[in-house]
Amino acid sequence: MxxxxxxxxxxxxxxxxxxxxxxxxxxxxxxxxxxxxxxxxxxxxxxxxxxxxxxxxxxxxxxxxxxxxxxxxxxxxxxxxxxxxxxxxxxxxxxxxxxxxxxxxxxxxxxxxxxxxxxxxxxxxxxxxxxxxxxxxxxxxxxxxxYDSWIDTVLEKPNEIRLAYKEISGSEKREEWNPLQIVCENCGRVGTTTVVSSTGEAGNKKVVYECEPHKVKWAVGCGHKGETTPYKGRGKLPxxxxxxxxxxxxxxxxxxxxxxxxxxxxxxxxxxxxxxxxxxxxxxxxxxxEFFTFGGAKMSSSKGLGASAKEVADTLPPELLRFLMVRTWPHQTIDFDPSGQTMLRLYDRHDESAEAYFGRSKLENISLDDLKRAYHFSQVDPQNVPNRFFPRFSRVAFLLQIPSLIFEEEIKKLKGSELTAEDLKEAQQRKEYAQIWLKKFADENSLFTVQDSLPEKAKDLTADQKDFLHKIADLLESKKWQGEELHGAIHELRKASPLEAKTAFQAIYIALLGKESGPQAGWFLDALDKKFVVTRFRTVS
Ligand SMILES: [Zn+2]
The missing domain is CATH 3.40.50.620 (HUPs)
Incomplete structure (x- = not known):
């Protein structure tokens, strides 16, 4: 449940x-x-x-x-x-x-x-x-x-309250302690005052108080002593x-x-x-x-990010921030570190809940009820939840880093059909937040820039690596490929080559990005202009 x-x-x-x-x-x-x-x-x-x-x-x-x-x-x-x-x-x-x-x-x-x-x-x-x-x-x-009638009640029972504090929490109060403080009429402080006595009937009480210089470590009282009524905000309960x-x-x-x-x-x-x-x-x-913590100290200091409610709320769509908190039982700690891949996984879990809610979940062998409820309670307006397509957040962040692409066209390809107005709205929102994510949270593995010319590093590629790139160029020219299918074909090529998987894929990333890692190769090559990739891979030697 x-x-x-x-x-x-x-x-x-x-x-x-x-x-x-x-x-x-x-x-x-x-x-x-x-x-x-x-x-x-x-x-x-x-x-x-x-x-x-x-x-x-x-x-x-x-x-x-x-x-x-x-x-x-x-x-x-x-x-x-x-x-x-x-x-x-x-x-x-x-x-x-x-x-x-x-x-x-x-x-x-x-x-x-x-x-x-x-x-x-x-x-x-x-x-x-x-x-x-x-x-x-x-x-x-x-x-x-x-508070006034309750102030009367507690002023009648200072000893009972003092004993209750001692019995439950072990904290000792002075014998003349009264469960009330007065806003000092001289200096305006309340944290420094002690009520030392009270007289009079309920509704007509007067208290004597002192504003003590050394009562607390964090403030210095002015030393004023006075007598006043404790009502209408003059007094404050501990x-x-x-x-x-x-x-x-x-x-x-x-x-x-x-x-x-x-x-x-x-x-x-x-x-x-x-x-x-x-x-x-x-x-x-x-x-x-339980507590909810966001990000480690390391992250906050290195990127200058704070963890105030406002700052965090600015980095996530409202539904995602709600989902982050709503999906977990109150007695479980939420310790969310937005760096690395965590945010991508949060979006994926959110989308799984959305798919369950809209009745198109592909998850097997689990009850979808909790996912549906988590999605329902994540909604800013639960009366109006349009059915729509959720482009995977990691794909959106990936697409944004290839400037030659037309964003909406790529989202349409992902969906496999025309986009509705609600689909477009969702895609636009993800685009905005993916830009924030790339700027603030993404790590080296997720960030890349396609190089305009063959990177220096490509000179160090081995003969086998260069050969592998040539074979991919042939593969690309042989027919029109789709991401997943292309990914499989590249893996087959690699198996037929003398290269380890790691060195083989490094060759792709070095030739295009000038670094040794990058996004999933099939998607990546599929997203780039075919002629550009073929030319690049043929120029490695
Ligand atoms: Zn004072």
Whole structure:
């Protein structure tokens, strides 16, 4: 069974008779969002989609947690941001093009802030993939007072919460610790403050707090002491408590958590315990999910490629990026290195799923159901999926490197019949992304340039190699060949010669490309002008 269908079945068992569901996930926009953060979005969105398609009313809420403090400085930003460390991300200016804090823009319009700057780019990626979560900001919930009654609840039970932290995660809090922080009225930081006491009745509480110079390593508090009400965004819950509270605001029915939060004794365990024992509510249906990593450090530094969600999304069609994440069960790691041949294989697997979906799969002895479901959930618009021809991506990348070819003609040859408007659209899209792939990811084996004149290296060919090339020239002149058939005939020629396969094919590539390897010989010679190849092979001696 496809993973999303399995999770939907599990949700049905957990909530018998329930008809509507709220699915939720979140991200703290503390810098450029890494591609890994897209995995949570995709898993939750697909579950919501699968629920809707089964007749349930399911809504997917996605939170941008802009009330969290700035607790680290992204390496691409100026040290001039350090003075803002500890402030809520929504109260930090956005960076300008040079990575400096753009204080003028922020003063003019406070929605032009650090959190929104990075959230906007990530939201665009999410939307372009066809997902339509209901986006909201954590700070808006605070401002609207949605947290206020829960702040009252947790302020009544600091000791119980302190003990829950200790029991589950082993973390010790000071005895005067209260599960709340206040945005300092003097310096605006929240990460540096500690609430030391609270008084008053629910709805009318006051807290005393300190802004401590040495509370955290990443920010310096101003030393201010004050008393204030904790409501309407003045106070902020520590995040494990906040997590448990958030589940109850909507309330949330389904919410998974990434591996980093899912360890035993980790933050999810703490939040679950707080939810049950302090807030007296059942936590949402939960599933852990694994990491999604993209490319090695070597690749990123050598080609200057980043692995932000935006950068990766720019290198793959939306359906392919969805397919990459959708085809794998949430509990399995996705470790995708786009260099070498990996991307070509991803397209091939995608096309296998498409063939299954359109009922023309040539795969045998396997169930096609999961392939069809993976293809369905990879669609940006699942209501409108035109049946079309998918030219193999490796062939497209190959064709683009032979400038003499007319692209559309070659695609028509591959299909074996006239191209429809949808076929053409697909071919054009593959062409665009193949150009990106050739530029960014392709390795030496996939890159080639047909040389205008006989390469220097061809002088070193042996007599047997030259003879082999002459025989191929004869073969080409003897009749009109097709790629596969020509490939077979060249292999027969080679077997009849004294040459090893490797040395024989090297002769072809050296004579045409000036290097020892290249694309599959049959396709390659078939794609080139016959007269050109014959002349070239006859001039080797
Ligand atoms: Zn302060």
């Amino acid at each position: 496809f993973w999303a269908d399995q999770i939907v079945e599990d949700i049905e068992k957990a909530f018998p008779g329930k008809k509507s569901f709220i699915v939720r996930d979140e991200k703290t926009p503390s810098g450029r969002v890494h591609i890994g953060s897209l995995r949570g979005v995709v898993i939750h969105a697909i579950i919501a989609q699968a629920l809707c398609e089964k007749g349930y009313d399911a809504k997917f809420y996605y939170e941008m947690n802009d009330a969290d403090p700035m607790d680290g400085l992204p390496s691409n930003l100026s040290k001039n941001f350090e003075k803002f460390m500890g402030r809520p991300l929504k109260d930090v200016p956005p960076p300008d093009e040079k990575g400096e804090p753009n204080e003028a823009a922020f003063e003019k319009d406070p929605t032009n802030n650090f959190a929104n700057f990075y959230a906007a780019e990530f939201m665009e990626v999410i939307t372009n993939l066809g997902f339509k979560p209901i986006f909201y900001k954590s700070s808006d919930l605070y401002k609207e007072g949605k 995040w494990k408590v906040e997590w448990a509270v958030k589940w109850n605001i909507w309330p949330v029915d389904v919410e998974g958590a990434g591996k980093d939060h899912s360890a035993s004794g980790g933050s999810h365990d703490v939040a679950e315990k707080l939810c049950r024992e302090i807030l007296g509510k059942e936590p949402p249906f939960y599933f852990p999910y």
